[in-house]
Amino acid sequence: MTNSSRPLPQPSRWSAGYWEAAAERRFVVQECRSCDRPIMYPKRVCPHCLGDDLGWRASPGKGEIYAVTAQLAGPPTGFADRLPYVVAIIRLDEGVQLMSNIVGDGALEARIGDRVSVGFEDAGGTVLPVFRLDESEVAR
Amino acid sequence: MQKVRAAAVGIGEVPSGRFPERSEIEAAILACRDAILDAGMAPTDIDVVMPVGALASRHFNVDLVFSRLCEELGMLRSAKMNVQVMSGGATSSSMLAIAEGLIAGGLARNVLCIHSDAVGSLPKQAGIDLFSTTGVSEEWEAPYGHNMNAVGALAANRYMHETGTTEEELASVCVALRQWAQLNPHAMFRTPLTIEEVLASKMVATPLRAKHCNMLADGAAAFIVARAEDAPHITKTPVYVRGHGSLVTHYTVSQDTNLARLGFEEAGAEAYAKAGIGPEHMQLAQIYDAYPVWPLITLDGLKLCRGERAGAFVAAGETSPGGSLPMTTNGGMLSQGHTAVGGGIAVLVEAFRQLMGKAGERQVANLVNAVETASGGTWMDSHVTILSKEY
Numbered sequence: 235m236t237n238s239s240r241p242l243p244q245p246s247r248w249s250a251g252y253w254e255a256a257a258e259r260r261f262v263v264q265e266c267r268s269c270d271r272p273i274m275y276p277k278r279v280c281p282h283c284l285g286d287d288l289g290w291r292a293s294p295g296k297g298e299i300y301a302v303t304a305q306l307a308g309p310p311t312g313f314a315d316r317l318p319y320v321v322a323i324i325r326l327d328e329g330v331q332l333m334s335n336i337v338g339d340g341a342l343e344a345r346i347g348d349r350v351s352v353g354f355e356d357a358g359g360t361v362l363p364v365f366r367l368d369e370s371e372v373a374r
Numbered sequence: 375m376q377k378v379r380a381a382a383v384g385i386g387e388v389p390s391g392r393f394p395e396r397s398e399i400e401a402a403i404l405a406c407r408d409a410i411l412d413a414g415m416a417p418t419d420i421d422v423v424m425p426v427g428a429l430a431s432r433h434f435n436v437d438l439v440f441s442r443l444c445e446e447l448g449m450l451r452s453a454k455m456n457v458q459v460m461s462g463g464a465t466s467s468s469m470l471a472i473a474e475g476l477i478a479g480g481l482a483r484n485v486l487c488i489h490s491d492a493v494g495s496l497p498k499q500a501g502i503d504l505f506s507t508t509g510v511s512e513e514w515e516a517p518y519g520h521n522m523n524a525v526g527a528l529a530a531n532r533y534m535h536e537t538g539t540t541e542e543e544l545a546s547v548c549v550a551l552r553q554w555a556q557l558n559p560h561a562m563f564r565t566p567l568t569i570e571e572v573l574a575s576k577m578v579a580t581p582l583r584a585k586h587c588n589m590l591a592d593g594a595a596a597f598i599v600a601r602a603e604d605a606p607h608i609t610k611t612p613v614y615v616r617g618h619g620s621l622v623t624h625y626t627v628s629q630d631t632n633l634a635r636l637g638f639e640e641a642g643a644e645a646y647a648k649a650g651i652g653p654e655h656m657q658l659a660q661i662y663d664a665y666p667v668w669p670l671i672t673l674d675g676l677k678l679c680r681g682e683r684a685g686a687f688v689a690a691g692e693t694s695p696g697g698s699l700p701m702t703t704n705g706g707m708l709s710q711g712h713t714a715v716g717g718g719i720a721v722l723v724e725a726f727r728q729l730m731g732k733a734g735e736r737q738v739a740n741l742v743n744a745v746e747t748a749s750g751g752t753w754m755d756s757h758v759t760i761l762s763k764e765y
Contacts, residue, residue, distance in 0.1 A: 241516040249513065275514040275626075301535075301633055303527035304580040305519060308587075310506035311499060313519040321524045323628045333515045333628035346535045362517055 240312030295352025375650030381605035384413025390593035401594035402490035427460030462750030467757030490594035509751025526665025543685030547666035555705025562711035591711025619644025637756035638675025
């Protein structure tokens, strides 16, 4: 198994802006211009007001870990050579949640409540937002 | 309290495990045949056939959709409708609710519900990959290596954080289920299991070890739902549907904002209110598992542990044979085997079997009321059904 078989996102017409920003190492969160709420993951219509005047707001990409697991065995196709890797649900400071990987120093010891910041990982031509533990957490 | 409208009147099941010589259609035919015979019915008494969605073979599933079972089992020109019901692992509860609704509305009289699948005979990696796409977002989760073990692990991580549940308590769920499975000839795993063995098994997805994880299995089970007023004339052992409650809390697990609770408190309150009886009346808990954290979340939400933490309750043996609240006496998906959607169907059929007094060596004595639960995909929803031998 190689990285080439790792599943990569196939952007939809309404999510393309998220991945285009990531390719430029910018992190954005979808926003509804009708009700002013942040939306993650990006949707075709606002799940709060059903409006479709949606855009992107720059996000500092900061938040905390809501739940985390280190994957040590039995991965899906495309991830055998990435073991061990860390899957987490991140709760951004904007109040929305997303799934990502925790990478870098201390990732395998990441815990609920740890502060994290966005980073970017080139996965065979697609840039994925990933998260790193803030320095204060690594020093713990 | 709602009017009792429907009852289960017959069940059928084949053993779960790896049976490469037994096709899905063969298992389906045998489970349906046994359910029809168990109800003392003829195939022509069935007017609606509800096959559950099957995952391992598209061709088999298409056969289910297009009435093959009506042709195989002598229901042509008597069955009025063959309709697939599918909400993943929640289908046990949701199809029972749909059958009840059709019966209550006069649109059906005798509904045959059937699940068969052969995910246990898939190559190992194909099984992992299949369950890495059920309730997993292709765009937002799969690129990060998300998979079904990670779902059970993320929820366990959050639940242990919020409740203080220990690794030993988590392992005790697997041990309790195995104790019941040792008494179930249809179970895939029947050898004794200890907490030490669970904790010594290989770490797979922290905090889950290999023996915290279910094994995919082939299996099939069926049941027949009839009008409550007909049920005592059909069988001596009807099981009445007293009340059902449910709530959808996510599609992708990363969007659940209360992963240590899900929707079981709300679903349970709805089901208890409809049934007019509460947790103190439940003598058997048939709880959808797949991973050990889910029964704990469910026991808490349904308030079945007399004010104790679910982990401590299970670790004390309260849900094991001889305990005060027998739980998932077929062994659940962790020990009977994970037959895809059928894991939940087996849990429901065991509830019927126990209330019918047909559970053999593992029969719970003096049983009148039981609660059954289910959840689909990555525990997208919380379903609770109250079942009784009498009302």
